[in-house]
Amino acid sequence: MPASALSTDLYQLTMMAGYFATGRHLSTTATFELFARRLPPNRQFLIAAGLEPFLDYLERLRFTGEDVRALQREPALAKAPPDFFGYLQQFSFTGTLRAVPEGTPVFANEPLLQITAPIPQAQLVETAALAFLNFQTSVASKAARVVIAAAGRPVMEFGARRAHGLEAALFAARAAFIAGCAGTSYIEAGIRFGIPLSGTMAHSWVLSGTDELTAFKDYERLFPGHAVLLLDTYDTVAAAKLIVRAGMTPAAVRLDSGNLDALSREVRAIFDAAGLGSTRILASGDLDETSIADLVARAAPVDGFGVGTSIVTSIDAPALGGVYKLVEVEENGKIRGVMKTSPGKGTWPGKKQVWRVLQRGTAVQDIVAFETEPAPAGATPLLRVVMREGARVDPQPSLADSREWCGARLAEMPAFVRDLAGSEAYPVRPSEALKQSVESRSTT
Amino acid sequence: MPASALSTDLYQLTMMAGYFATGRHLSTTATFELFARRLPPNRQFLIAAGLEPFLDYLERLRFTGEDVRALQREPALAKAPPDFFGYLQQFSFTGTLRAVPEGTPVFANEPLLQITAPIPQAQLVETAALAFLNFQTSVASKAARVVIAAAGRPVMEFGARRAHGLEAALFAARAAFIAGCAGTSYIEAGIRFGIPLSGTMAHSWVLSGTDELTAFKDYERLFPGHAVLLLDTYDTVAAAKLIVRAGMTPAAVRLDSGNLDALSREVRAIFDAAGLGSTRILASGDLDETSIADLVARAAPVDGFGVGTSIVTSIDAPALGGVYKLVEVEENGKIRGVMKTSPGKGTWPGKKQVWRVLQRGTAVQDIVAFETEPAPAGATPLLRVVMREGARVDPQPSLADSREWCGARLAEMPAFVRDLAGSEAYPVRPSEALKQSVESRSTT
Numbered sequence: 014m015p016a017s018a019l020s021t022d023l024y025q026l027t028m029m030a031g032y033f034a035t036g037r038h039l040s041t042t043a044t045f046e047l048f049a050r051r052l053p054p055n056r057q058f059l060i061a062a063g064l065e066p067f068l069d070y071l072e073r074l075r076f077t078g079e080d081v082r083a084l085q086r087e088p089a090l091a092k093a094p095p096d097f098f099g100y101l102q103q104f105s106f107t108g109t110l111r112a113v114p115e116g117t118p119v120f121a122n123e124p125l126l127q128i129t130a131p132i133p134q135a136q137l138v139e140t141a142a143l144a145f146l147n148f149q150t151s152v153a154s155k156a157a158r159v160v161i162a163a164a165g166r167p168v169m170e171f172g173a174r175r176a177h178g179l180e181a182a183l184f185a186a187r188a189a190f191i192a193g194c195a196g197t198s199y200i201e202a203g204i205r206f207g208i209p210l211s212g213t214m215a216h217s218w219v220l221s222g223t224d225e226l227t228a229f230k231d232y233e234r235l236f237p238g239h240a241v242l243l244l245d246t247y248d249t250v251a252a253a254k255l256i257v258r259a260g261m262t263p264a265a266v267r268l269d270s271g272n273l274d275a276l277s278r279e280v281r282a283i284f285d286a287a288g289l290g291s292t293r294i295l296a297s298g299d300l301d302e303t304s305i306a307d308l309v310a311r312a313a314p315v316d317g318f319g320v321g322t323s324i325v326t327s328i329d330a331p332a333l334g335g336v337y338k339l340v341e342v343e344e345n346g347k348i349r350g351v352m353k354t355s356p357g358k359g360t361w362p363g364k365k366q367v368w369r370v371l372q373r374g375t376a377v378q379d380i381v382a383f384e385t386e387p388a389p390a391g392a393t394p395l396l397r398v399v400m401r402e403g404a405r406v407d408p409q410p411s412l413a414d415s416r417e418w419c420g421a422r423l424a425e426m427p428a429f430v431r432d433l434a435g436s437e438a439y440p441v442r443p444s445e446a447l448k449q450s451v452e453s454r455s456t457t
Numbered sequence: 458m459p460a461s462a463l464s465t466d467l468y469q470l471t472m473m474a475g476y477f478a479t480g481r482h483l484s485t486t487a488t489f490e491l492f493a494r495r496l497p498p499n500r501q502f503l504i505a506a507g508l509e510p511f512l513d514y515l516e517r518l519r520f521t522g523e524d525v526r527a528l529q530r531e532p533a534l535a536k537a538p539p540d541f542f543g544y545l546q547q548f549s550f551t552g553t554l555r556a557v558p559e560g561t562p563v564f565a566n567e568p569l570l571q572i573t574a575p576i577p578q579a580q581l582v583e584t585a586a587l588a589f590l591n592f593q594t595s596v597a598s599k600a601a602r603v604v605i606a607a608a609g610r611p612v613m614e615f616g617a618r619r620a621h622g623l624e625a626a627l628f629a630a631r632a633a634f635i636a637g638c639a640g641t642s643y644i645e646a647g648i649r650f651g652i653p654l655s656g657t658m659a660h661s662w663v664l665s666g667t668d669e670l671t672a673f674k675d676y677e678r679l680f681p682g683h684a685v686l687l688l689d690t691y692d693t694v695a696a697a698k699l700i701v702r703a704g705m706t707p708a709a710v711r712l713d714s715g716n717l718d719a720l721s722r723e724v725r726a727i728f729d730a731a732g733l734g735s736t737r738i739l740a741s742g743d744l745d746e747t748s749i750a751d752l753v754a755r756a757a758p759v760d761g762f763g764v765g766t767s768i769v770t771s772i773d774a775p776a777l778g779g780v781y782k783l784v785e786v787e788e789n790g791k792i793r794g795v796m797k798t799s800p801g802k803g804t805w806p807g808k809k810q811v812w813r814v815l816q817r818g819t820a821v822q823d824i825v826a827f828e829t830e831p832a833p834a835g836a837t838p839l840l841r842v843v844m845r846e847g848a849r850v851d852p853q854p855s856l857a858d859s860r861e862w863c864g865a866r867l868a869e870m871p872a873f874v875r876d877l878a879g880s881e882a883y884p885v886r887p888s889e890a891l892k893q894s895v896e897s898r899s900t901t
Contacts, residue, residue: 017623017645019644019645019648020617020623020626020627020643020644020645021617021643021644021645022615022617022618022642022643022644022656023642023643023644023647023654023655023656024642024656024657024658024659025659026644026656027656027658027676027679027680027683028658028659028661028662030679031662031675031676031679031680032665034675034679035675037665041665043661043665045661083648084644087644087647087648087654088683089654089656089680089683092679092680092681093679132665136659136661139618139659140617140618140626140643141623143618143619144617144618144619144620144621144622144623144625144626145622145623147618147619148620148621148622148625149622171466173464173465173466173584173588174466174583174584174587174588174591174781175587175588175591175776175777175778176588176592176621177588177592177620177621177622177625177629177770177775178588178589178592178593178621178622178624178625178628179461179464179585179588179589179624180622180623180624180625181588181592181621181622181624181625182464182584182588183464184622185621198466198467198468199464199465199466199467199584200463200464200465200466200467200470200528200531201461201463201464201465203467203531204463204527204531210467210531210533211467212466212467212468212470212471212533213468214468214471214472215468215469215472215580215583216782216783216797216799217472217487217489217580217782217783218472218475220783220786220795220796220797221476221481221485221487221576221783221786221795231475231478231479232471232475235471235474235475235478235536235537236471236475236533236536237536239471239532239533245799245802246797246798246799247797247798247799248798269799270799270800270801270802271799271800271801322776322778326621326775326776327775328775328776331621331770331771331772331775332619332766332770332772333619334619334766337618338660338661339660339661339664339665342664342665351664351665352664353660353664353690353691354690354691354692355660355689355690355691355713355714355715356714356715357714357715358689358714
């Protein structure tokens with residue numbers, strides 16, 4: 014399903030037909046850039062994610078015969094040139110992409126992705142580019158905050174049931190892992206992407222059995238070393254005492270409701286008094302970076318967190334609002350930068366590069382410049398070629414590489430960027446040349 | 458991808474292995490119910506959605522050989538009984554489902570879905586049931602509010618680019634249509650589900666051409682009667698005047714930024730003065746029920762709305778928080794209701810029915826009762842059998858039927874339920890028998 018060429022908006026097809034009808038599929042190469050105009054609420058940074066799945070999508074992008082016949086029946090395309098449907102039948106994506114590596118912290122007005130392709134191709138893939146990158150970047154950005162809050166304690170992503178469908182669950186698990194989560198409960202993500210899998214037990218396991226202790230013992234016997242006993246089906250403290258009285262030594266227990274600070278201390282004390290010092294306590298239940306930071310600040314004896322809804326839906330900022338804007342047109346060899354001037358929605362023209370300026374290992378500012386400008390002193394470019402004329406450029410990073418990259422790049426940001434309650438904005442500046450270009454066009 | 462049996466949480470598989478190891482795959486039939494404990498913020502009602510796609514998923518649910526081999530390599534399942542993997546290889550879903558029809562308004566604590574199946578089966582499908590119904594119900598509930606706000610003007614769903622991936626875009630378009638949207642921009646949803654497709658043009662169409670007027674004329678020539686000209690690439694009012702001066706008579710134009718109330722009046726006046734009284738004005742740009750209700754209240758001359766992000770992400774309530782709870786266990790023929798007693802997360806035991814009590818055509822209250830209780834006077838049951846022993850029950854409603862059903866059922870709710878700013882809660886009461894059952898168990 015995700016590889017269908019019809020996974021796009023109708024106007025992409027009508028505009029494609031228009032480019033075809035006016036000969037621009039041959040004459041015109043377009044460059045679009047994908048960026049967020051502003052950071053969402055409660056976000057000091059974004060973590061770029063979704064690129065590799067989007068490249069997979071592009072590589073497989075074809076119109077099947079059935080797709081083309083369906084489009085031929087669509088009333089809006091009734092007057093499209095008949096040849097246009099033959100063009101679709103032959104279609105494959107031959108564009109060149111530059112992108113910020115997954116796991117990189119990025120900010121408002123910085124292109125995460127730049128696509129240069131014959132204009133109908135670049136137009137067609139807008140919807141998918143945004144659907145992949147907006148969502149997965151949102152999740153990675155939220156997950157990074159939760160991981161920061163957990164201050165070294167592992168965070169497991171448990172959110173499939175609250176994700177926006179099963180595909181969203183898959184990509185959310187992937188994005189959360191890039192951003193530093195230690196694993197996921199979602200089997201398909203574990204198997205497809207090699208993310209460590211983690212699971213506990215549900216209340217139904219306890220409720221369906223004859224009694225709580227039997228449920229615990231059965232699970233422990235079946236999954237020695239892996240069983241995480243869920244304590245709150247009836248009463249968390251009573252369940253902890255039950256475990257001790259029965260002489261069990263579970264690897265871990267999970268608290269899923271109530272006052273997690275108080276309960277974790279009470280359970281820890283019960284276990285420690287009984288010599289169960291190595292039994293870990295995991296906490297879950299509508300957690301987010303605020304509640305986790307609070308538990309950490311109180312030094313609650315919680316050894317790890319299971320976080321679902323807040324990460325997989327990026328609950329306080331569920332839509333990134335990234336846009337995909339035409340910035341340059343090359344028609345019959347002649348290049349011109351283009352920009353919108355709509356109030357509040359203006360854009361910067363031309364193909365760009367984002368430079369991160371580091372001083373003594375710490376990022377001090379980013380500069381958005383024309384691609385052709387020389388590197389500013391001490392600056393590293395964020396955009397790299399990842400696909401050339403439809404073919405992926407090797408080597409592709411592994412998911413573990415992207416996760417490590419994310420940690421390293423976040424660590425080199427100034428501390429105020431990682432401050433979850435912070436309000437200081439990391440400086441992102443247009444180059445002089447870019448600023449002058451915008452000003453000269455806006456006043457004409 | 459959505460039909461994978463691995464699209465589930467690890468603990469569903471470990472619990473399945475546990476049920477298998479203890480013989481309960483043969484001895485025990487479980488009933489789970491899916492419901493929301495409370496309404497999300499800003500919601501007076503939910504619109505049930507996602508059922509038919511979930512039934513499709515269940516019908517196709519199988520473990521491939523590759524799936525089973527992947528599970529055999531998973532460390533958490535290392536001690537699962539070897540026979541368990543043969544059981545998975547033979548697996549198909551044979552359960553019975555009762556559900557509220559898609560498009561029905563529902564409230565907190567009302568089961569939308571009830572699954573009765575051998576316990577490992579009912580357990581396995583929890584993740585998918587929640588991922589399908591939580592998300593699609595969220596979108597339908599939000600879309601219904603937007604449609605109410607539009608007060609008869611058509612609302613087109615345009616949100617694919619902000620949906621949580623391409624599959625989410627597909628099901629969001631479907632849920633929005635059930636809730637009363639007039640169509641979608643997402644081609645795959647149009648073709649797969651028969652939803653009317655709608656599209657306009659993007660700013661890139663204007664920016665990529667030589668000038669705005671040529672862009673408009675080319676589009677109008679190619680898509681006569683379908684072209685919707687986008688006015689705000691440079692200046693909305695100037696673009697309207699350009700159209701008039703050129704003697705064009707477009708079917709419709711779209712305003713996408715700025716003060717939509719003022720601009721729609723200005724554009725309307727320009728068009729009316731030039732005899733373009735039949736050119737419709739569509740508005741878009743981060744609209745939701747609040748901004749639409751405001752435009753409608755001001756009598757802004759807007760003929761239709763394009764709404765994206767707010768609908769497809771249910772932006773102010775992106776996670777429904779529906780849960781899937783074990784309510785009854787039948788073991789070797791002996792039936793018992795079960796309930797959690799965790800603080801704030803307690804459940805009502807037993808298989809239930811939801812009754813909607815109507816007086817003179819208006820719903821006055823819902824009663825949640827044991828399935829075996831007789832019908833209250835004047836009451837209609839909301840839960841119906843939709844799948845029996847793994848086979849769908851005919852006839853399945855068409856999407857158009859579900860949309861009509863939604864409109865009719867919403868219309869019979871009392872007016873305060875449809876009041877977007879309302880705070881009065883529609884009464885949902887447990888039956889006496891249910892109440893007594895909960896009280897007697899909670900005090901033991």
